[in-house]
Every structure is written in C-alpha cells, then in structure tokens.
Amino acid sequence: MTITCGIDWAEQRHDVAVLDHDGRVLxxxxxxxGVRGFTELVGLLNDLAGGPSGLDGRSVPIxxxxxxxxxxxxxxxxxxTVYPINPLAVARYRDRHGQAGKKSDADDARVLADILRxxxxxxxxxxxxxxHGREVKALARQHQEAVWAMQQTANRLRSILLDFYPQALLAFPNLLHKAAQAVLTAAPTPAHGARLTSRRVVTLLHRCGRRNDAALVEHIVG
Structure with a gap:
C-alpha cells in the first residue's frame, strides 16, 4: 500500500498526518x-508501512x-525521502481544493501528505x-543568520539613535564600522559624546585601524 506523510513543523511540537493511496487518514x-518525538514518528511510519508489504517506514515520502x-x-x-514544499504552494493547494478558511496545524499536515499523494x-x-555536505550547509546557514541578525541589530540601533542620539548618526552613517562601535562604546550617550576630546577620539580610531583622519576626528568632536 502506498502511503504519504505530511508534517506541519513548529518550534514546540510537530503535527503529523499519514494518508493511504485513496486519501484516507491512517x-x-x-x-x-526532541528525540522522543522523532522516535515516535519513525515507529509510526514503520508500523503503517510494514503490514503485508513488509516495507519499513523509510519507504514513506514525507x-x-x-x-x-x-x-x-x-x-x-x-x-x-523528504520533499520541502513551499508554504505558498500549500496555501494554493488548500484553496484549490476548497479547504480555505481557518488554518490549523493538523489540517496542514494532512494537506502536505495529500500534496505528495x-x-x-x-x-x-x-x-x-x-x-560533510550537511556540515558545510549548516555552517553556511549559521553564517547567513548571523549576518541577518547583525543587520537587524544595526537597524534597531539606528532607530534608537535617531530619537536619542542623532549626532552619532551624523558622525557614523555606517554603524557596522569598527570606528562607530569604538566611539559609541566610549561615548554611549549625548552627554558622554559632549565630553569627548580630539585626543581621545584619535586614540579610539587608532585602536580600530583608522589613523591620521583629521577630518573624521573634527566631524566627531564638532
């Protein structure tokens, strides 16, 4: 018997639905x-796929x-065998088959299984x-997520500074630059910024690789 499995995943739990070749929910x-849930899933698919056919759960597409x-x-x-289905395709399938309305995770799991069927x-x-490929893929994904997180943090900081410390944005349009981070760490408020001296700014800029930039020093102190 041909069966298919759909999983509606979430951070706290996953909903699973298994259908037979006629679309009946098995x-x-x-x-x-965690591990307990994964073990339960594998056991379920092994039980359903076994039967008279003697197949194991790995024959079930997911x-x-x-x-x-x-x-x-x-x-x-x-x-x-895992099929990643675009969420937009799931929504279109649901609408096309008259399943529009209030979304539920359990129903989405069944829809996913039906798409494969x-x-x-x-x-x-x-x-x-x-x-090795999985390790490279995981590292690349973590790097991309770190880049996104850094940009989101910079955007939040920009929004805060715009209201609270606009002088900092005038001095450092690029908040991701090392010089911006060094100076803002030393002078995190307008009051601290007002007390910065040219000598102090030169020292801070030297520490992050910016040397002999008199125009930038004057721009920051001024």
Whole structure:
C-alpha cells in the first residue's frame, strides 16, 4: 500500500498526518520536537508501512514546509525521502481544493501528505547529502543568520539613535564600522559624546585601524 506523510513543523511540537493511496487518514499525531518525538514518528511510519508489504517506514515520502531544520536533517540521516514544499504552494493547494478558511496545524499536515499523494511528480525531493555536505550547509546557514541578525541589530540601533542620539548618526552613517562601535562604546550617550576630546577620539580610531583622519576626528568632536 502506498502511503504519504505530511508534517506541519513548529518550534514546540510537530503535527503529523499519514494518508493511504485513496486519501484516507491512517494516523494523526502531535509529537515532541526532541528525540522522543522523532522516535515516535519513525515507529509510526514503520508500523503503517510494514503490514503485508513488509516495507519499513523509510519507504514513506514525507512533505514538510522547510528544508533547513534539525527534523529534516534527522529524517534524511535516517534514510527518509523528504520533499520541502513551499508554504505558498500549500496555501494554493488548500484553496484549490476548497479547504480555505481557518488554518490549523493538523489540517496542514494532512494537506502536505495529500500534496505528495496527488502531485509528488510536481515537487523535488531533497538530494542526499553527505555528512560533510550537511556540515558545510549548516555552517553556511549559521553564517547567513548571523549576518541577518547583525543587520537587524544595526537597524534597531539606528532607530534608537535617531530619537536619542542623532549626532552619532551624523558622525557614523555606517554603524557596522569598527570606528562607530569604538566611539559609541566610549561615548554611549549625548552627554558622554559632549565630553569627548580630539585626543581621545584619535586614540579610539587608532585602536580600530583608522589613523591620521583629521577630518573624521573634527566631524566627531564638532
């Protein structure tokens, strides 16, 4: 019997739905995000896929709305075929089949399983990745997330300074520059900034690699 699985993932728990080839719901589960939940999921798929066919759970294709989290890595490492489905495609599928209305995680899990049941050929499974490849992918993702977090922090700081310390923005339009960070650390408020001397600013700029920049020193102190 051909069966498909859909997982609506979340930070606190995952909703799982398994359908047979006719679209009947064979099982629904809400599992933990840790090892216990993953073990429960694998056991469920093994039980449902086994039956007369003698297959194991790894024969069950799994649809999920991401290709990045630890659950996906664990599923691939365990030998499952994972289909990352774009959330917009899930929404369109739900609307096309008259399932619009209040969204629920359990229903989304069933919709994901149904997408694979009827339209698996329209979606691409994640390729198998070596252990080294997974490590590189994880590092690249962490780097990108760090860059995004840094930019978000700079944007929040810019918003605060605009209201509280606009002189700092005039001196340092680029808040990510080392010179901006050094001077703002030494003079975090307008009162501290007013007490900065040219000599102190030169010292701070030297520490971050800016030397003989009299115009910048005058701009900051002035």
């Amino acid at each position: 099982a629904r589960r809400r599992i933990d995000v 649809a999920i709305e991401t290709d990045k989290n630890l659950l996906v890595v664990a599923l691939q490492s365990a030998g499952f 009827t339209d698996a050929h329209r979606h691409r499974a994640l390729p198998e990745v070596s252990e």
